[in-house]
Amino acid sequence: MNGAKVELRGLRRNFSGTTALDGLDLTIEPGELIALLGPSGCGKTTALRCVAGFEQPDEGAVLIDGADITRVPANRRDAGMVFQSYSLFPNLSIRDNVAFGLRVRKVAAAKRHARAQELLELIGLPQIGERYPHQLSGGQQQRVALARALALEPRVLLLDEPLSALDAKVRVTLREEIRRLQLSLGITTIFVTHDQEEALSMADRVAVLRAGRLEQVADPATLYDRPTTAFVAEFVGTMNRIPGKLSGRTVTVLGQDLPVEGDVPATSDVEVLVRPETVIVTPDPSSEAMILVSSFRGSTSRLRVQLGDLEMLADVPGHDTVRLAPGTRVRVELVERPVLVSASSDVAAAVPVSEHDVV
Amino acid sequence: MTVQSPVHTAPAAAGGGSRPKKSKSWLATVPLLAFVVLVFGVPLVIILGGTFTREGTLSAANVTDSLQGAYLTALLGSVKLSALVAVVGALLGTFLAQAVVTSRFRLLREAVLTASGVLSNFGGIPLAFAWIATLGNSGVVTSALGLDSAGWSLYNFWGLTLVYLYFSIPLMVVVVVPALDGLRPQWREAAQNNGANTWQYWRHVGIPVLTPTLLGGVVLLFGGAFAAYATAAAMVGGTVPLVTLQIANALSGNVLIGHENVALALSLDMIVVAGLVMAVYLPLQRRSARWLR
């Protein structure tokens, strides 16, 4: 089994007034796992459903290995899909669920049972062929759904938030397992998720979508370190917004002059986007800044620091926690490296996903 | 002691019987259980006992009589009519329900569901008269379309079927709509994704998942048509052989002297048929509840 190349060309799709896809272009290389990441309503699921054939784009084309399949009906496409939840057929045993596609293709019973067993072993559940979906846990059901999606040896695997209905622990083990399987089969995989951690930890490349358009596509490290837009920067990981003064391609922020990366807005009053781990915090009794809250996370601690009427987040090594207790006066500096800036008005461009673990 | 006495003790049992000592609260169920045993159980025992008694001696003659000649014809006629109504009603009801469920107009859906709830309770004498006024010998539609000269008659087997469907189809809609709503769109898409076309989806997934509900609906429809008496009595009198009409006939004294208990034997036949059909229904209902949760 090897993967196919998937191309989305200028996909456009309207649902009675709302635009789900607004000219999406994306090429997925053979054997690659790409994550479509974005807030709800960004069109990521619609894009996936266009590849599966459950949606017809109003404009644009879907190509697999160069062949235009835009008008091919869903049941004749070479793509296996795993749905969000409860997609197993309740009236069929697990084995018959997995072998469903083979049955539809009139494969002999003995052969399709053997194939189903093979797949159940692949997903680590060889014992459950005789059981029925309602007898399985959510995680087991999704594994079976994965086996069913792989049964016809498709060259593209489509995953539509397959882990979102599971609890946290199962989610982590299952995503590792999906990745392991995907790598060993070499199947081209499109994975839709709104969970940035999931996207960053599993994918070869992550495509961030916003309002039906591609915002940025890159490997996880690049996406995190070198986001090309403020939206991506804030959607992926946590970001501080600190006021600064722009002059040319240099910005003055917290008394430091830093080079600017990416687009430069027209105004000189800008906000500088800074990751918590690039904020350096050192105790300094004479400074105005003060630590408000400190939450220990083992290897690091996340500090909430007040500086005038500004609050910012900083990640410091865990062993520094003792000398950086709440109430401590500190000096705040930024690591010397190119930074992203955005116009001051451009607030609420994105909601930092990890907001909830900020104390 | 009269059969009424449990009624009077009921509030007392609820108030006093289940006071702090919880062990006595079962007493509150005694009036209900006693009532059912007495008012429902005794007639059943009488039916059973009477069926096997002729002129004071134990005998199976009533059962034998009830299963031959005109009585057998009536019993078979009832089964035939009920089975036809059940199958046709279930099919048409399912089609109607599917048409409504897949519709994008919410108002249509609400209207059809409410109307079905009401019409499924429409039976008895008023139903018969409504149809007599419509398609009877001097009915409005009959005379408007000149059906009488074309040999039309409502007062036969097919006429009864037509009338019984009037409450059976809505009942089926009421039964099957929740099941149709329970068919998840993911199942259809997953089937398509595995290469199934529409027909294959229905054959392997849709229909099997609906089957318990559909059979359950057939059973309910059968039971309703099988037990119906008033509509048939008002419409056809004795011209269509039906077991309910035969029982009523026998109860009114239209039997051979000494054969009065044939009515009880016919009743027992009916209960056996209805019981067998219901016995199919309960396990089915349980299964569909599990699938469509």
Add this chain to the structure above:
Amino acid sequence: MAALTPAGPMAPVTPPAIAAGPGGRAGRPRRIRVWRGVVLLVAAVYFLVPLIASFTFTVKDASKGFTLDAYGQILSAEGFGKSLLLSLGLGVATIVVVLLLTLPAMLAVRLSVPKLKPVLEILCTLPLVVPPITFVAGITTILQWGPDHLADTPFFQTIIAAQNPDFPVVLVLAYVILALPFVYRALDAGLGALDARTLVEAARNLGASWPHLLFRVIVPNLRSALASASFLTLALVLGEFTIASLLHYQTFPVWIYTISGSQAQVSVAVSVFSLLITWLLLLVLSSAGARQRSGS
């Protein structure tokens, strides 16, 4: 006999489970739309024509063309008021008896003797299996057999009293049995939604006595289920023909049947009229159910 069904009027208020997603079924082929239109059209004709025709039948007149006389004659027709009152009285009596029997029993089962629940459920469902006509066959036999064998015992007086044509208690007894399955289902659903155990424990904790608890805590919270059970019972009694006619009592449906021989138009008019009443009852019931649902 009103073909009261277990799922009956409750069903319309069931919230639709899954609405089709936005545009999820957009590109629907025209073929399916045509098919659906045909189905709905045929259904509309089949279900509306008898209603319209019945009404037309009652208002057409050979000489005058249109007249509402038939409806005027209902009130003056002999036996109308008496039979309607009898049916209403039977309905009310049946409701009282059936609720007094079932409510304490079901509460007790839910609160402290869950072991009895299957027994209760089966007993309350059994009447569905027994067609009313067979039930009446059994009753008739008892009523005929009783006087012959019990003439000298108090049972005799009881049996005679139960058959008083002005208020036949025997019908109430029979109707309680017929209503049991529906009342059981309605109350069971109501009690299930109520979480009676928590409510009772909370009230007991606050020092409420049992009678207080029953009438001040349970009954008000069960109002909708009780109303639903009562309406179903009333509709059943108002439409019941089989038992009443075979035991020779002049209840409302039996009266309609009796006058149909002499006054066909009036009998259809009464049918239309009684239909409207039943529908009104059921609509009130389903909207009451909907209100409660949205309230909770």
